[in-house]
Amino acid sequence: MAAFKVENINLWYDDNQALIDVSLDIPGNQVTAFIGPSGCGKSTLLRCFNRMNDLLPNTRIEGNIIMQDGREISDPSVDVVKLRTEVGMVFQSPNPFPMSVYDNVAYGLRCQGIKNKKQLNTTVEYSLRQAALWDEVKDSLQRNALKLSGGQQQRLCIARAIALEPNVLLMDEPTSALDPIATAKIEDLMQSLKRMYTIIIVTHSMSQAARISDQTAFFLLGKLIEVGPTTEIFQLPKDKRTEDYISGKFG
Amino acid sequence: MITDKRQKNKLASCHRRKLWQDKVIKRIFQGSAILAALMILFIYFFVISRGIQPFLPSYDGDQQNxxxxxxxxxxxxxxxxxxxxxxxxxxxxxxxxxxxxxxxxxxxxxxxxxxxxxxxxxxxxxxxxxxxxxxxxxxxxxxxxxxxxxxxxxxxxxxxxxxxxxxxxxxxxxxxxxxxxxxxxxxxxxxxxxxxxxxxxxxxxxxxxxxxxxxxxxxxxxxxxxxxxxxxxxxxxxxxxxxxxxxxxxxxxxxxxxxxxxxxxxxxxxxxxxxxxxxxxxxxxxxxxxxxxxxxxxxxxxxxxxxxxxxxxxxxxxx
The missing domain is CATH 1.10.3720.10 (MetI-like)
Structure with a gap:
């Protein structure tokens, strides 16, 4: 079942068209990778799924993104705050808040008005375990999150998103600021997380897309060039441009 | 060969000049910082040395408690x-x-x-x-x-x-x-x-x-x-x-x-x-x-x- 059905999305920043007639399905409980050179629109499309583009002035969107429950994502009946709790996001560089590890993970819940100490404790532990960070921080939950290493910070940001029990996790180049060891940990984590969440990841690393994703979509200059199972895209790309990009001829 | 040597000399002298400039500029910055710090020290020293006088036995007026x-x-x-x-x-x-x-x-x-x-x-x-x-x-x-x-x-x-x-x-x-x-x-x-x-x-x-x-x-x-x-x-x-x-x-x-x-x-x-x-x-x-x-x-x-x-x-x- 598709977590999102993207139908003919066109998006403009002022007069620049960033997405041109993009249509694809995002299958549930799989990892979908968006690849393509810088400025191809992959991050822009990612931000459509939790409507972060709403925050940018002079942005215009046409087309539909149908959610699992059948509603269109920009429908007036969709509560954008609730949408963002259901569709979590992890950013390019780790951005933990300048608070304790505990407060970071509890942040989203507290914004939802949850104050019950027991419930918070349970969720914080659960989320940190899910993000494979619990063993490293369980004795220092009150420590400043900014004192963690970059890789730990990024896993904390994943835990922070998981705490809200989302259906979907959006990841915008989550490992581009991390070293290879921290990257490997995050990639392992994604493999275990996809059982519970639909994951969409934007990545500049072709090998990362090949390693972790089930489906890959290749974008170029705002257009979706090709989408399909990752093995097919990497072994038998149908489009010449896809082949050139993954074989490193440009990008 | 000659031009090569000349160029090398030129590069070396340019490099020396830059090092020297760096040193001078560093000293200027250091000097300003020290001057600013000294001003504060002077003010504190002046106010304190003057202000404690009335409490010392050596004061030539009425000594204060x-x-x-x-x-x-x-x-x-x-x-x-x-x-x-x-x-x-x-x-x-x-x-x-x-x-x-x-x-x-x-x-x-x-x-x-x-x-x-x-x-x-x-x-x-x-x-x-x-x-x-x-x-x-x-x-x-x-x-x-x-x-x-x-x-x-x-x-x-x-x-x-x-x-x-x-x-x-x-x-x-x-x-x-x-x-x-x-x-x-x-x-x-x-x-x-x-x-x-x-x-x-x-x-x-x-x-x-x-x-x-x-x-x-x-x-x-x-x-x-x-x-x-x-x-x-x-x-x-x-x-x-x-x-x-x-x-x-x-x-x-x-x-x-x-x-x-x-x-x-x-x-x-x-x-x-x-x-x-x-x-x-x-x-x-x-x-x-x-x-x-x-x-x-x-x-x-x-x-x-x-x-x-x-x-x-x-x-x-x-x-």
């Missing part, structure tokens, strides 16, 4: 022998400055948040200019304004409770005056530090389903904490140190402390300032330096307390 100076509740240089007690003045100073900070700090922080995050760009520019203009008004102008307007308001306000004042000259007038004077200081520092908050933190908060306002209060203000408290420290420093304007509305109470806001008061700075030109070298002159030492101590202790409070606020201790 440190304890009764620090804890005294009367300042009567006009008596014979004169009485110099600074304890109640310290309390007055702290009460008026803290009162000003309590009024001004929340207003400043909310204004800063509005300017930096909420206001539309045009209004933002206008407000920023206004705050900068407020900071540039000389204290004597604040003083005449307070003497002409605030005192009248205080007098009317006191009248509502059937209290008569000394023409509005009062602790409350000092508090209101100082609140206005420190507002631009705290606000402009807070604006700068709020603007410096990483946009990714805000996006992270919004992506977690927080509203704009939740983001502003829970993430932006917490992140800008250091700068905001630096503004508070500077603002309080200005409040403690302001003499000219304060002396125009404080009155000149000789005993204390002043706990009634409608009563006249006396602060450390007004004590140093008042009668400075009439006095002649001697005990009365030297005691002003002693008061100066106390003022420096009050400011030092306040800054340390602000550091402590800053660590406690925002739910995390800065390790």
């Amino acid at each position: 440190v304890l009764s100076f620090l804890t005294g509740n009367r300042w009567r240089p006009d008596m014979n022998p004169p009485i110099y007690g600074v304890g109640f003045i310290v309390i007055n100073t702290i009460l008026t400055s803290l009162g000003a900070a309590i009024i001004s700090f929340p207003i400043s922080v909310l204004t800063a948040l509005y300017i930096a995050k909420v206001a539309p760009p045009k209004l933002r520019a206008v407000l920023t200019t206004i705050v900068e203009l407020l900071a540039a008004i000389p204290s004597i102008v604040y003083g005449v304004y307070a003497a002409g307007t605030i005192t009248g308001l205080v007098d009317d306000f006191a009248g509502l409770f059937g209290i008569s004042t000394y023409g509005g000259n009062s602790a409350l007038a000092v508090i209101l005056l100082l609140a206005i004077m420190i507002f631009p200081t705290i606000t402009s520092l807070a604006v700068v530090s709020i603007r410096a908050v990483d946009r990714n933190l805000e996006l992270g908060s919004i992506a977690l389903g927080a509203s704009r306002m939740e983001t502003n209060f829970k993430v932006v203000l917490t992140s800008a904490k250091s700068g905001i408290f630096a503004g508070l420290a500077l603002g309080l420093g200005r409040a403690f140190g302001e003499a000219t304007a304060v002396s125009m509305v404080a009155g000149n109470r000789m005993i204390g402390p002043t706990l009634n806001p409608f009563d006249i008061t006396r602060t450390l700075t007004t004590t140093i300032l008042t009668g400075m030109h009439e006095t002649s070298p001697g005990l009365d002159y030297d005691m002003r330096f002693s008061v100066g030492i106390v003022l420096l101590l009050v400011i030092l202790v306040t800054n340390l307390s602000i550091q402590y409070v800053k660590r406690k606020v925002g739910g995390i201790t800065n390790e």
Whole structure:
């Protein structure tokens, strides 16, 4: 079942068209990778799924993104705050808040008005375990999150998103600021997380897309060039441009 | 071959010149820093060495007792022998400055948040200019304004409770005056530090389903904490140190402390300032330096307390 059905999305920043007639399905409980050179629109499309583009002035969107429950994502009946709790996001560089590890993970819940100490404790532990960070921080939950290493910070940001029990996790180049060891940990984590969440990841690393994703979509200059199972895209790309990009001829 | 050698020499001399320039510039910077540090040391040394004189046995006037100076509740240089007690003045100073900070700090922080995050760009520019203009008004102008307007308001306000004042000259007038004077200081520092908050933190908060306002209060203000408290420290420093304007509305109470806001008061700075030109070298002159030492101590202790409070606020201790 598709977590999102993207139908003919066109998006403009002022007069620049960033997405041109993009249509694809995002299958549930799989990892979908968006690849393509810088400025191809992959991050822009990612931000459509939790409507972060709403925050940018002079942005215009046409087309539909149908959610699992059948509603269109920009429908007036969709509560954008609730949408963002259901569709979590992890950013390019780790951005933990300048608070304790505990407060970071509890942040989203507290914004939802949850104050019950027991419930918070349970969720914080659960989320940190899910993000494979619990063993490293369980004795220092009150420590400043900014004192963690970059890789730990990024896993904390994943835990922070998981705490809200989302259906979907959006990841915008989550490992581009991390070293290879921290990257490997995050990639392992994604493999275990996809059982519970639909994951969409934007990545500049072709090998990362090949390693972790089930489906890959290749974008170029705002257009979706090709989408399909990752093995097919990497072994038998149908489009010449896809082949050139993954074989490193440009990008 | 020759040109090659020449070029090498040229490169080497260029490299040497750069190294040499680096060294000179480094010395210039170092010199400026040392000069600035020396100025502070000189001021402290001068004030302290002069201010402790009256308490030393070698003093060629009436030797003063440190304890009764620090804890005294009367300042009567006009008596014979004169009485110099600074304890109640310290309390007055702290009460008026803290009162000003309590009024001004929340207003400043909310204004800063509005300017930096909420206001539309045009209004933002206008407000920023206004705050900068407020900071540039000389204290004597604040003083005449307070003497002409605030005192009248205080007098009317006191009248509502059937209290008569000394023409509005009062602790409350000092508090209101100082609140206005420190507002631009705290606000402009807070604006700068709020603007410096990483946009990714805000996006992270919004992506977690927080509203704009939740983001502003829970993430932006917490992140800008250091700068905001630096503004508070500077603002309080200005409040403690302001003499000219304060002396125009404080009155000149000789005993204390002043706990009634409608009563006249006396602060450390007004004590140093008042009668400075009439006095002649001697005990009365030297005691002003002693008061100066106390003022420096009050400011030092306040800054340390602000550091402590800053660590406690925002739910995390800065390790």
